[in-house]
Amino acid sequence: MSKGLQIALASLSVFAGVVIVLTLGASGEGTFRYYADLASFASAPASETSEPARVHGYVVAGSIAKDLPAGHVDFRVEDKAKSHSLPVRYLGIDVPDMFKDGAEVVVEGHLEAGMFLAERVMAKCPSKYEAKTEQKT
Amino acid sequence: MLVTLGGLALPLSVFFALYAFVMAVLGGLRDRPQWVRSAERAVIAVFVLLCLAMLGVEAALVGDRFDLQFVQQISSREQPLLFKLALWGGQAGSLLLWTFMLGLMSFLVVMQNRKRNRSLMPWVVAVMMVNIIFFGTIVSLVSNPYTPLPAGQAWSSGQGMNPLLQHVAMLIHPPVLYVGFIGFSVPFAFAAAALITGELGTTWFETTRRWTLTAWFFLGCGLMLGGRWAYEVLGWGGYWAWDPVENSSLMPWLAGTAFLHSVMIQEKRGMLKIWNFALIGLAYSLCVFGTFLTRSGVVQSVHAFANAGWFGTLFLVYVGVLALGYSVLLIRRVPELRSKTRLDSMVSREASFLLNNYAFLGLLAIVFYGTLYPVVSEMISGTKVQIGPPFFQRYAGPVAIFLLFLTGVGPLVAWRRATWVNLRKSFLLPAGLAGVTAVALLAFGMRRFYPIAFLSLCAFVAATIGEEYWRGARARMRHGESFFTAVLQLLRRNQRRYGGYVVHVAVILMFIGFAGATFNLEETKLLAPGEKWDIAGYTVEYRQARPVSHPHYAGAVARIALYDHGKPRAMLLPEKRMYFQQEQPTTIPAVASSFSEDFYVILAGLEPNQSAALKVYVNPLVNWIWIGGFVFVFGNTLLLWPLRTREKAGREAA
Numbered sequence: 091m092s093k094g095l096q097i098a099l100a101s102l103s104v105f106a107g108v109v110i111v112l113t114l115g116a117s118g119e120g121t122f123r124y125y126a127d128l129a130s131f132a133s134a135p136a137s138e139t140s141e142p143a144r145v146h147g148y149v150v151a152g153s154i155a156k157d158l159p160a161g162h163v164d165f166r167v168e169d170k171a172k173s174h175s176l177p178v179r180y181l182g183i184d185v186p187d188m189f190k191d192g193a194e195v196v197v198e199g200h201l202e203a204g205m206f207l208a209e210r211v212m213a214k215c216p217s218k219y220e221a222k223t224e225q226k227t
Numbered sequence: 228m229l230v231t232l233g234g235l236a237l238p239l240s241v242f243f244a245l246y247a248f249v250m251a252v253l254g255g256l257r258d259r260p261q262w263v264r265s266a267e268r269a270v271i272a273v274f275v276l277l278c279l280a281m282l283g284v285e286a287a288l289v290g291d292r293f294d295l296q297f298v299q300q301i302s303s304r305e306q307p308l309l310f311k312l313a314l315w316g317g318q319a320g321s322l323l324l325w326t327f328m329l330g331l332m333s334f335l336v337v338m339q340n341r342k343r344n345r346s347l348m349p350w351v352v353a354v355m356m357v358n359i360i361f362f363g364t365i366v367s368l369v370s371n372p373y374t375p376l377p378a379g380q381a382w383s384s385g386q387g388m389n390p391l392l393q394h395v396a397m398l399i400h401p402p403v404l405y406v407g408f409i410g411f412s413v414p415f416a417f418a419a420a421a422l423i424t425g426e427l428g429t430t431w432f433e434t435t436r437r438w439t440l441t442a443w444f445f446l447g448c449g450l451m452l453g454g455r456w457a458y459e460v461l462g463w464g465g466y467w468a469w470d471p472v473e474n475s476s477l478m479p480w481l482a483g484t485a486f487l488h489s490v491m492i493q494e495k496r497g498m499l500k501i502w503n504f505a506l507i508g509l510a511y512s513l514c515v516f517g518t519f520l521t522r523s524g525v526v527q528s529v530h531a532f533a534n535a536g537w538f539g540t541l542f543l544v545y546v547g548v549l550a551l552g553y554s555v556l557l558i559r560r561v562p563e564l565r566s567k568t569r570l571d572s573m574v575s576r577e578a579s580f581l582l583n584n585y586a587f588l589g590l591l592a593i594v595f596y597g598t599l600y601p602v603v604s605e606m607i608s609g610t611k612v613q614i615g616p617p618f619f620q621r622y623a624g625p626v627a628i629f630l631l632f633l634t635g636v637g638p639l640v641a642w643r644r645a646t647w648v649n650l651r652k653s654f655l656l657p658a659g660l661a662g663v664t665a666v667a668l669l670a671f672g673m674r675r676f677y678p679i680a681f682l683s684l685c686a687f688v689a690a691t692i693g694e695e696y697w698r699g700a701r702a703r704m705r706h707g708e709s710f711f712t713a714v715l716q717l718l719r720r721n722q723r724r725y726g727g728y729v730v731h732v733a734v735i736l737m738f739i740g741f742a743g744a745t746f747n748l749e750e751t752k753l754l755a756p757g758e759k760w761d762i763a764g765y766t767v768e769y770r771q772a773r774p775v776s777h778p779h780y781a782g783a784v785a786r787i788a789l790y791d792h793g794k795p796r797a798m799l800l801p802e803k804r805m806y807f808q809q810e811q812p813t814t815i816p817a818v819a820s821s822f823s824e825d826f827y828v829i830l831a832g833l834e835p836n837q838s839a840a841l842k843v844y845v846n847p848l849v850n851w852i853w854i855g856g857f858v859f860v861f862g863n864t865l866l867l868w869p870l871r872t873r874e875k876a877g878r879e880a881a
Contacts (some may be wrong), residue, residue, distance in 0.1 A: 183751055
């Protein structure tokens with residue numbers, strides 16, 4: 091076998107090995123299925139939704155109910171078309187600064203008995219590079 | 228007046244850049260030095276015009292020109308002057324800054340090389356101009372800071388900069404990063420020029436050594452500034468989230484670190500020529516790719532940026548063209564670049580530098596994969612998957628350990644082939660120290676693998692560096708020098724080696740900080756006024772909450788008395804603020820810092836009955852990261868300090 095072919099085969103196997111290892115690892119702890127809208131989350135099979143997931147949505151106005159002594163915050167998220175909504179319980183009391191009625195959020199956790207138990211709530215940073223859609227006077 | 232001039236100067240600079248490109252290429256192809264000189268004069272003109280364009284935007288910002296869309300978006304009447312000047316707070320401004328810096332660097336390169344590298348310069352100018360033509364066109368046509376508001380709109384003030392960004396670290400973080408990203412374009416241009424002209428020796432990276440080191444230094448500082456800002460302002464107790472935007476500035480830095488080390492092997496033994504050309508191409512491509520990732524929104528990130536699909540595609544195409552074009556140039560030269568020298572032994576300095584490179588590229592592959600996996604998985608299977616920090620930590624951990632180990636071994640192991648004598652002389656003491664550290668940690672009750680491994684290896688590397696300085700200084704002291712003078716002379720005579728060791732010390736300190744993260748504590752509790760809370764040896768006494776009033780915001784501050792093992796330690800004042808203009812709530816943490824740990828508290832919530840929800844983070848050893856950052860700056864200053872030695876002066880005159 092020529093030198094060039096040896097090197098090519100070696101590089102290919104190293105590359106394949108790395109890809110395989112990383113892909114296997116990508117299903118372990120720290121990876122989440124991401125649902126860009128509630129419709130896709132609602133239509134996902136039960137086996138999927140009980141796994142760690144991140145769901146994108148908007149906080150339903152008026153739905154935020156903080157229960158600081160009990161240590162959780164309940165709210166609902168809906169999608170942009172307001173066709174689906176999901177009850178969420180965040181298992182903590184330190185909600186992010188951007189979290190308020192109508193905020194764009196990603197909740198991280200899993201579905202249990204119809205309620206989404208969130209270990210993390212992420213609210214979108216206001217975009218530096220986007221023009222604000224609502225103008226203010 | 229200035230604003231109008233600036234608006235005209237901007238597109239004009241692109242025309243001059245085009246002229247410079249054409250003249251440089253023609254001058255290079257036809258071997259006409261006069262045409263190349265003309266191109267270089269055009270580069271100077273480009274720079275002057277871009278200065279005008281920058282000045283115009285700054286004038287508009289300072290002058291409250293809210294008739295311009297860009298000014299209306301990122302500034303406001305009450306904004307402090309320093310933050311008004313920060314034109315990088317918006318897409319158009321940051322792209323203009325990028326273009327301006329390209330112009331500045333092109334200008335400096337032209338001025339530096341008036342009497343040097345004349346055969347390479349036509350192509351260096353050509354490549355630099357390609358960059359300016361791309362970015363300048365985008366700014367002029369797509370994202371122009373001089374664009375006026377749509378007809379019929381008028382605003383008395385602007386939306387103002389996000390209050391989260393109004394922090395001194397954020398003020399300098401983008402420009403510092405840009406010096407890093409754009410700085411890499413210079414060695415890239417010289418590499419491309421070398422490939423085109425066939426001058427494949429060491430000139431191309433020796434002549435750009437300072438550029439590469441400076442760019443790498445600034446990129447590293449930018450990364451640390453971002454982390455420090457996140458820690459101080461964002462209030463989640465951490466400094467790095469493996470977020471795609473963070474990763475996109477880490478990746479070129481990793482490639483750059485590999486490059487800085489591998490060029491040393493080419494200098495000493497003439498090996499790795501193809502590798503070095505490939506690495507700098509990779510590093511610069513990653514810089515532009517990083518800006519694509521950041522601005523295109525192709526990967527979901529908590530740093531939400533505009534999701535303009537075709538805009539991002541433009542950048543992707545540009546990266547592709549750059550990378551492909553450069554690869555073609557490189558592949559053409561592969562037969563000439565093959566070195567005859569082979570590795571003599573795996574236990575040698577060459578081998579450890581090569582392993583160092585593999586490790587950095589492995590790290591790069593992990594970060595790249597984890598960052599882009601969501602995009603790829605969506606294309607293949609339809610479901611989007613997001614990758615969080617545990618993925619990166621799981622794979623980066625072992626690589627980091629290996630790299631730490633190499634940091635100690637590489638500089639001391641012999642060239643070509645190490646003998647047992649050499650190994651024993653150099654590594655017995657450091658290995659012993661590492662073992663003692665591990666045993667001591669175990670004896671203290673530590674059971675977690677990573678902190679023990681990190682800290683023991685830190686001891687190992689520290690001992691090797693100490694050995695090197697000691698041996699070097701002792702040899703000089705035999706000639707009568709004092710220890711202090713000897714060390715200074717070591718730095719003067721062998722700047723790269725001994726300055727590099729200081730940078731390695733910075734790395735050790737930072738790893739000590741990272742090791743502490745395994746023991747981070749995080750707890751939340753609701754406290755009534757006057758209530759006390761014992762946690763991790765501290766006592767938190769929540770006294771009361773008071774309202775806070777300021778021209779730009781209102782909020783509440785919790786007055787907290789912190790006791791450390793019973794003794795009064797500090798008064799902590801975490802705040803919650805609501806900025807009026809942006810209607811943005813912000814949490815400001817309060818921190819009590821020491822060398823051993825940080826006690827970090829945020830006001831998570833305030834009930835009507837004045838009960839406060841407090842979230843506490845105890846972060847052991849975290850301040851060693853910032854201390855390491857300062858040593859990093861010191862080390863790089865030592866490395867970059869201009870030393871006019873007689874040899875250098877002689878070489879330049881020749």
